[in-house]
Amino acid sequence: MMNQVRTRMAPSPTGEMHVGSMATLLKNYAFAKKYGGQFILRIEDTDKLREVPGGVEAIQAIIKRYGLDWDEGPGKGGEYGPYIQSARLDIYKREVQKLIDNDQAYYCFCSKERLAEVKEQQMANKQAPHYDRHCRDISKEEAQQRVANGEEYVIRLKVPEDQEITFTDLLRGEITFNSNLIDDQVLLKSDGYPTYHLAVVIDDYLMKISHIMRGEEWISSTPKHVLLYQAFGWSVPVFAHIPVFLNPDGKGKMSKRKGMVSAASFLDRGYLAEAMLNFFMILGWAKKDQQEVISLEEYIQEFEPSDLSSNSVAFDIKKLNWLNGVYIRKLSNEQLLEKIAPFVPQDFPADKVAQVLPLIQERLITLADFTELTKFFYGSISYETDLLLKKADSKELVILELNETIKEIETLSDWNLLEIEEKVMGLQEKKAWHRGQFFMMLRIAVTGEKATPPLFDTMIVLGKELVISRLKEALNKLS
Numbered sequence: 001m002m003n004q005v006r007t008r009m010a011p012s013p014t015g016e017m018h019v020g021s022m023a024t025l026l027k028n029y030a031f032a033k034k035y036g037g038q039f040i041l042r043i044e045d046t047d048k049l050r051e052v053p054g055g056v057e058a059i060q061a062i063i064k065r066y067g068l069d070w071d072e073g074p075g076k077g078g079e080y081g082p083y084i085q086s087a088r089l090d091i092y093k094r095e096v097q098k099l100i101d102n103d104q105a106y107y108c109f110c111s112k113e114r115l116a117e118v119k120e121q122q123m124a125n126k127q128a129p130h131y132d133r134h135c136r137d138i139s140k141e142e143a144q145q146r147v148a149n150g151e152e153y154v155i156r157l158k159v160p161e162d163q164e165i166t167f168t169d170l171l172r173g174e175i176t177f178n179s180n181l182i183d184d185q186v187l188l189k190s191d192g193y194p195t196y197h198l199a200v201v202i203d204d205y206l207m208k209i210s211h212i213m214r215g216e217e218w219i220s221s222t223p224k225h226v227l228l229y230q231a232f233g234w235s236v237p238v239f240a241h242i243p244v245f246l247n248p249d250g251k252g253k254m255s256k257r258k259g260m261v262s263a264a265s266f267l268d269r270g271y272l273a274e275a276m277l278n279f280f281m282i283l284g285w286a287k288k289d290q291q292e293v294i295s296l297e298e299y300i301q302e303f304e305p306s307d308l309s310s311n312s313v314a315f316d317i318k319k320l321n322w323l324n325g326v327y328i329r330k331l332s333n334e335q336l337l338e339k340i341a342p343f344v345p346q347d348f349p350a351d352k353v354a355q356v357l358p359l360i361q362e363r364l365i366t367l368a369d370f371t372e373l374t375k376f377f378y379g380s381i382s383y384e385t386d387l388l389l390k391k392a393d394s395k396e397l398v399i400l401e402l403n404e405t406i407k408e409i410e411t412l413s414d415w416n417l418l419e420i421e422e423k424v425m426g427l428q429e430k431k432a433w434h435r436g437q438f439f440m441m442l443r444i445a446v447t448g449e450k451a452t453p454p455l456f457d458t459m460i461v462l463g464k465e466l467v468i469s470r471l472k473e474a475l476n477k478l479s
């Protein structure tokens, strides 16, 4: 049995959450639930320049829209708070002081100008830009004096020379970096804010995070973090770096240039949160029985990060569309009515929504398809007159068919499915009109479309008056 499992998601409030982040969040959530542990939400807002207004609230709102939640974090509290980094500045200062005291970090007084010059030189010499360790050997006494004198400084990590840094990634096994390739990272900035590297390590340690599952773009940061854990004398958590999604065409990292990527944008376009979560589950992972439709409960039971593929997978929209349809068809009438509400056009007759839904549920790929699939239920329709004549022997016959149908419908005393069916089908049989031709013609006349929900059900929703007026409109078109 595993020790207490504590996972976390640590988003920065710098813009809308990407679908890739939501997929990673789901893994952290499920893994914690599987082992009866906790899932922590921590806001990493140390980069004030990139923060967007309302970003912190937006993160919490989108997680909830996806039907997920956190055990500790903003709005929830917990034993290890605060869970927002800007409220933890004292903690970072206190901890980084320990590194200064035991010689694992040092004050750096280099000006921006000096650093820019060094960088330029290195570039000219075709070297990778890095800090030249100019301040690394300033004695502690001198440094403390300069700090006391009010000189501006940052604190840097004293990266050991010629050391192999190894960590285990659940997807990739052991990964080793040589410390010579690692810069003397800034840990504390001149404004008193920590850098990401310092804050993430301190917080993951103090919040007792056991497993860090995050995007693979952080792999190259991990040796820096491992060095920090070592410098503090702390044990290193387990890492799993999750591959990024590729664009739906399989080319390149999924990016804004090729379409919308925010987790919110998919819900706004009529994808169900349950379908999105299921889709995330099967990208790069498979259930043992290969089932693709998976509930959150089943996923929680079976998911293991070590079973994830370390290869990037394409964000296969076709598969997502298929899954979304599956989930839409699972909804009860009431559920669908509630979920579709934001997608119903303003001028759609409100009292007809519930009637229409069962007719189109089968054909909805996203909730937003409502508009397209129901536009003939209200407002005017338009179509090519020729469509009415398809497969008909003559125009006169179609005119006759329309006239007779109108007459038959006008005699209906009660507007119900059985009666309409009986009258209209009875008419067609009695007259021995070609079945396919007749009903296709009627469908076009009544809806303007070739593919619609069952014709008689559609007529019921439209109402007697509108059906008759559309049949008359068709007659007009032909005369």
Ligand code: GLU
Pocket: 009, 010, 011, 012, 044, 200, 213, 214, 215, 218
């Ligand atoms: N704040 C980082 C982000 O926005 C967190 C990275 C990590 O999980 O360590 O992605």
